[in-house]
Amino acid sequence: MVVGIAGLNRYSYNNYTNKQKERIELFFNYNYNIDSLTFTKTKKNPMGTLVFYGYFNNDKENDFSASIMPYQKEFERNNVMDGKFSRKNDKFKDRKTYTVSEIEKIQRKERRKNSEENSSSGFSDSAYTE
Numbered sequence: 001m002v003v004g005i006a007g008l009n010r011y012s013y014n015n016y017t018n019k020q021k022e023r024i025e026l027f028f029n030y031n032y033n034i035d036s037l038t039f040t041k042t043k044k045n046p047m048g049t050l051v052f053y054g055y056f057n058n059d060k061e062n063d064f065s066a067s068i069m070p071y072q073k074e075f076e077r078n079n080v081m082d083g084k085f086s087r088k089n090d091k092f093k094d095r096k097t098y099t100v101s102e103i104e105k106i107q108r109k110e111r112r113k114n115s116e117e118n119s120s121s122g123f124s125d126s127a128y129t130e
Contacts, residue, residue, distance in 0.1 A: 017042055017050075023075040023100045024052055024066045031097040032056075032089040056085070076100050 025037050039054040048070035056062040064081040068074065076099040087095070098106070 017052075020050070020068060020075045021052065024079075026103055027066070027075070027077065027079070027097075027100050028056070028064070030103045031091055032086070033091055034089060056081075056089075074100070 021039055024039075028034055028037055034056045036057055037054060038056075038058070039052060041053045042050065043053070044050050050068040052066045052075075054064055054066075056064065062082065062085050064079055066075060067078040067080075069078065072078075077097060092098075
């Protein structure tokens with residue numbers, strides 16, 4: 001029974017970390033001009049912070065860490081990366097970055113707008129006669 005619970009817990013942990021990796025990729029791809037993102041390891045520090053390590057553009061010199069604090073449910077924005085790389089690859093004025101929740105909201109709004117534009121076929125019901 002204990003082995004089953006431990007296995008389920010490990011499965012849940014893997015699902016959680018994979019979901020957070022997706023959120024981290026979304027954050028960096030939306031806010032920075034990068035070609036690729038590679039994760040190298042994930043560690044939980046003694047204070048309970050989950051830290052993801054990796055690098056950008058197949059260059060290990062362009063490393064980053066992304067953190068989820070114990071009081072946070074999911075990754076939003078906490079990251080450390082080289083300032084020079086960051087300034088060179090910022091997408092937005094004044095070094096603004098959007099949180100994952102803000103990005104998801106923007107993307108939902110864009111999808112809704114595109115869906116509405118695609119659904120208007122240009123036909124009018126008033127032109128139809130029997």
